[in-house]
Amino acid sequence: MKKKLVVIGAGMASGRMLEHLFAAAPDAYEVTLFNGEPRGNYNRLMLSPVLSGEKTYQDIVTHDADWYAAQGVDCRFGEPVVKIDRKNRVVYSNKGGAPYDALVIATGSAPFIIPVPGKDLPGVVTYRDLEDTNAMIEAGIAGKNAVVIGGGLLGLEAAAGMAARGAKVTVIHLMGHLMERQLDPAAGYLLQKDLEKRGITVHCKGATKAILGHDRAEAVLLEDGTVYPADLVCMAVGIRPETRLANDAHLEVERGIVVDDAMRTSDPHIFSLGECVEHRQQLFGLVAPLYDQAKVLAKTLLDEAAEFVPVQTATKLKVTGCDLFSAGDFAEGEGREDIVFRDPGRGLYKRLVLQDDRIIGVVMYGETADGNWFYGLMKDGTDIGEMRETLIFGPAFQGGSRLDPMAAVAALPPEAEICGCNGVCKGTIVNAVEGGAVTLDAVRACTKASGSCGTCTGLVQQVMAFALGGAVVEAPAGMCKCTDHTHEDVRRLIKSMGLKSIPAVMQDLGWKTVGGCHSCRPALNYYLIAEWPLEYRDDRQSRFVNERNHANIQKDGTYSVVPRMWGGVTTPTELRAIADAAEKYDVPMVKVTGGQRIDLLGVRKEDLPHMWADLNAAGLVSGHAYSKGLRTVKTCVGSQFCRFGTQDSTGLGIRLEKLLWGSWTPHKVKLGISGCPRNCAEATCKDVGVICVDSGFQISVAGAAGMEVKETEHLASTPSEDEAVEIIAAFVQLYREHAKYLDRPYRWVAKVGLDWVKERVVDDLAGRRALAERFEISQSVYRRDPWAEHSTRTETPRWAPLADLTLEAAE
Amino acid sequence: MTIFVDIAALDDIPPQGARVVRTAQGCVAVFRTADDRVFALEDRCPHKGGPLSEGIVHGTSVTCPLHNWVFDLNSGVAEGADEGMVRTYPIRVEAGRVLISAELVTRSHAA
Numbered sequence: 054m055k056k057k058l059v060v061i062g063a064g065m066a067s068g069r070m071l072e073h074l075f076a077a078a079p080d081a082y083e084v085t086l087f088n089g090e091p092r093g094n095y096n097r098l099m100l101s102p103v104l105s106g107e108k109t110y111q112d113i114v115t116h117d118a119d120w121y122a123a124q125g126v127d128c129r130f131g132e133p134v135v136k137i138d139r140k141n142r143v144v145y146s147n148k149g150g151a152p153y154d155a156l157v158i159a160t161g162s163a164p165f166i167i168p169v170p171g172k173d174l175p176g177v178v179t180y181r182d183l184e185d186t187n188a189m190i191e192a193g194i195a196g197k198n199a200v201v202i203g204g205g206l207l208g209l210e211a212a213a214g215m216a217a218r219g220a221k222v223t224v225i226h227l228m229g230h231l232m233e234r235q236l237d238p239a240a241g242y243l244l245q246k247d248l249e250k251r252g253i254t255v256h257c258k259g260a261t262k263a264i265l266g267h268d269r270a271e272a273v274l275l276e277d278g279t280v281y282p283a284d285l286v287c288m289a290v291g292i293r294p295e296t297r298l299a300n301d302a303h304l305e306v307e308r309g310i311v312v313d314d315a316m317r318t319s320d321p322h323i324f325s326l327g328e329c330v331e332h333r334q335q336l337f338g339l340v341a342p343l344y345d346q347a348k349v350l351a352k353t354l355l356d357e358a359a360e361f362v363p364v365q366t367a368t369k370l371k372v373t374g375c376d377l378f379s380a381g382d383f384a385e386g387e388g389r390e391d392i393v394f395r396d397p398g399r400g401l402y403k404r405l406v407l408q409d410d411r412i413i414g415v416v417m418y419g420e421t422a423d424g425n426w427f428y429g430l431m432k433d434g435t436d437i438g439e440m441r442e443t444l445i446f447g448p449a450f451q452g453g454s455r456l457d458p459m460a461a462v463a464a465l466p467p468e469a470e471i472c473g474c475n476g477v478c479k480g481t482i483v484n485a486v487e488g489g490a491v492t493l494d495a496v497r498a499c500t501k502a503s504g505s506c507g508t509c510t511g512l513v514q515q516v517m518a519f520a521l522g523g524a525v526v527e528a529p530a531g532m533c534k535c536t537d538h539t540h541e542d543v544r545r546l547i548k549s550m551g552l553k554s555i556p557a558v559m560q561d562l563g564w565k566t567v568g569g570c571h572s573c574r575p576a577l578n579y580y581l582i583a584e585w586p587l588e589y590r591d592d593r594q595s596r597f598v599n600e601r602n603h604a605n606i607q608k609d610g611t612y613s614v615v616p617r618m619w620g621g622v623t624t625p626t627e628l629r630a631i632a633d634a635a636e637k638y639d640v641p642m643v644k645v646t647g648g649q650r651i652d653l654l655g656v657r658k659e660d661l662p663h664m665w666a667d668l669n670a671a672g673l674v675s676g677h678a679y680s681k682g683l684r685t686v687k688t689c690v691g692s693q694f695c696r697f698g699t700q701d702s703t704g705l706g707i708r709l710e711k712l713l714w715g716s717w718t719p720h721k722v723k724l725g726i727s728g729c730p731r732n733c734a735e736a737t738c739k740d741v742g743v744i745c746v747d748s749g750f751q752i753s754v755a756g757a758a759g760m761e762v763k764e765t766e767h768l769a770s771t772p773s774e775d776e777a778v779e780i781i782a783a784f785v786q787l788y789r790e791h792a793k794y795l796d797r798p799y800r801w802v803a804k805v806g807l808d809w810v811k812e813r814v815v816d817d818l819a820g821r822r823a824l825a826e827r828f829e830i831s832q833s834v835y836r837r838d839p840w841a842e843h844s845t846r847t848e849t850p851r852w853a854p855l856a857d858l859t860l861e862a863a864e
Numbered sequence: 865m866t867i868f869v870d871i872a873a874l875d876d877i878p879p880q881g882a883r884v885v886r887t888a889q890g891c892v893a894v895f896r897t898a899d900d901r902v903f904a905l906e907d908r909c910p911h912k913g914g915p916l917s918e919g920i921v922h923g924t925s926v927t928c929p930l931h932n933w934v935f936d937l938n939s940g941v942a943e944g945a946d947e948g949m950v951r952t953y954p955i956r957v958e959a960g961r962v963l964i965s966a967e968l969v970t971r972s973h974a975a
Binding site for chain 2: 228229233234237238308334388389391566567568569570571574575593594595596597598601602606608609610851854855856857858859
């Protein structure tokens with residue numbers, strides 16, 4: 054007599070298992086197949102082409118009624134199983150029971166619903182099965198607004214499918230870049246760019262707060278206050294194993310239904326496979342390991358020995374035109390190295406992660422033809438030491454012997470175009486080199502190659518090296534080891550190419566490292582803030598510790614705290630608040646600074662937000678004594694009290710400090726305002742100094758009193774305080790827009806010349822006004838106290854240690 | 865075999881950043897890279913004792929905030945011209961939780 058096999062769930066894993074079972078032993082089992090959905094097995098991976106309209110349901114059916122009939126399967130479709138009676142070995146659906154000798158649970162997974170207000174409104178859907186897909190299609194989304202929550206594989210496929218049907222789609226993603234589990238930031242950025250080209254809006258770092266609407270979904274509200282209109286909201290934030298039946302039957306369930314290597318659960322008559330299982334603490338979401346499980350389970354059911362060994366799998370996104378490939382284990386490990394290849398012009402990015410001369414991870418974007426070759430090398434653990442230098446170029450470049458990385462350049466014909474901007478071909482550059490132009494500057498001067506956008510600089514240098522027979526070509530002084538572009542080039546290209554994030558700059562300007570370094574990251578962050586004040590969001594992790602923690606780190610890891618004292622003026626109330634804070638937090642030293650304020654030294658990091666909550670309550674704000682930004686405006690008492698004072702220098706100082714505070718600049722900026730030529734505020738060694746005279750204000754700039762001492766140079770004189778203020782704002786903005794990061798104003802003025810500065814901030818009235826207006830636009834974002842957002846109830850705990858294991862040890 | 869203890873959620877550590885864990889053996893810096901790998905290193909630069917947890921994290925390296933020594937997060941070895949190394953500790957991520965070697969909890973008993 055045939056044994057009875059009951060299968061719960063007609064999905065891809067159980068479907069594949071039945072195929073193996075029937076192929077090996079058609080008469081071993083009498084099979085009953087339950088499925089909650091009123092249909093049999095179809096290819097769920099192809100739901101996105103159904104959503105986009107490229108395919109129909111009929112196209113993606115894998116097992117039709119004829120197949121089930123031919124195998125003699127008793128199909129109970131549309132009958133969800135409600136109970137497993139382990140004692141009597143019977144399964145009950147909503148319509149009746151079925152006895153079993155062996156039971157397979159293949160209930161798959163359920164979409165994870167984020168618990169926000171409005172999640173149950175009509176118009177909020179998930180994206181897992183044909184019902185979901187049809188719901189989206191039937192909603193008639195052409196021309197309507199759709200919001201997809203979740204920028205992973207599934208969410209992006211849903212987004213692309215709806216966009217193809219004419220919806221205006223916005224993707225909201227919690228993390229910093231799309232598909233962060235499969236892609237690194239650079240590839241995530243390229244993917245985002247491609248999606249945006251198709252009209253899909255992408256909002257990263259977006260946490261959904263609520264779905265708004267009365268009778269149905271109307272909009273999605275984010276934590277940062279952004280609201281996106283939404284006729285349809287698709288939640289695709291993740292899946293969790295569907296384990297309810299197994300739980301009710303008291304099988305061993307952790308995150309998924311626990312199975313052993315033979316796919317057996319804690320009950321010897323019950324087996325499980327697919328997305329609902331947990332095998333050696335691991336869950337499975339991709340199809341390849343599920344098919345391996347199917348093979349193993351079919352053997353187990355036939356009493357053959359078989360063992361499921363999960364292998365690493367590769368991911369590809371099924372969105373037409375977005376070519377990405379990701380494979381490998383990106384979990385922790387030691388001794389890893391990267392090989393990175395970028396071709397900004399064609400939007401290509403390839404990264405190999407190596408360990409012990411073996412590939413352990415692959416990320417590719419834009420061109421993935423070699424993906425499977427790399428994947429093969431990775432799976433086989435091939436030693437790539439011999440071909441390492443040309444590995445990234447793929448199998449086409451792997452000859453029998455070690456190849457010269459210059460081979461690619463050498464192979465180019467003379468008419469191959471090297472510099473696209475100026476139409477310069479390889480032959481022209483080679484001729485120039487042979488004619489005596491042996492430096493990059495010389496080649497630029499006589500051929501214009503790499504003289505415009507500069508992205509081909511590396512290639513031009515390779516051609517030169519080829520023409521010189523491999524002789525070393527002097528490299529231009531790049532920003533740092535991560536790039537050959539100079540600071541000036543990078544600033545110019547950020548603007549002309551519209552680059553608006555650090556990954557964008559690194560990708561499109563061909564950065565040679567994965568995440569930059571401590572030298573270029575703060576510089577890029579500043580350049581982006583300066584260029585796109587309203588669009589770019591400050592990247593805190595690219596800031597030096599002082600600017601990240603809004604305090605000055607000291608040699609012992611404690612910090613110093615300096616509240617702002619506008620123009621060096623304070624009040625008894627402020628002084629009391631400072632004294633109270635100093636006592637409350639056991640501050641070891643209270644010192645008066647050279648910038649006319651008070652420094653509290655030796656504060657512990659975890660005390661910073663608490664101390665600032667107290668200081669904020671007394672009306673004090675950060676003095677930015679740590680920033681590449683406006684530091685202090687030093688004043689003398691001026692005409693208000695001084696018998697020599699000609700103008701209200703204190704008032705002007707306060708006015709300027711209130712105008713300029715909070716702004717980020719290439720290096721620190723200090724001002725001095727003296728009320729008469731006796732110059733008690735020492736204004737003539739500051740970045741900007743004002744000497745008040747009877748007839749008005751003498752403005753001078755570009756002084757220094759640090760490693761170098763230099764007197765300021767006269768910029769302008771004016772009888773009007775308003776005009777003095779505008780000239781100073783315009784000067785600061787010009788410095789912000791043009792200076793190299795970490796150049797103080799005196800260094801920058803020495804490079805561009807004082808006359809060049811004068812033309813723009815003194816003589817050209819319209820230009821001056823425009824500079825002052827651009828400064829004001831930036832200040833609309835940055836003229837605020839950083840502690841308002843850091844000393845909140847949610848942020849304050851983040852300043853303390855993550856965990857204290859000394860306490861646990863004591864217990 | 866290393867035994868691990870759960871100390872926090874991965875999301876408690878900023879990407880390209882670090883947080884400190886206090887242990888009986890001193891502070892340990894727990895780093896999270898841009899691609900969500902985690903590393904645990906002694907939070908003390910061998911040069912002048914700077915807190916590495918406050919450094920800029922780039923790729924799988926961190927730069928000490930005091931004098932710019934750069935350390936490989938994998939090995940704890942100083943990169944470039946500087947010579948020195950810091951201890952590393954076993955750490956891993958599982959289901960969004962950060963697990964660190966239990967030796968950091970237990971060794972204090974023996975000490």
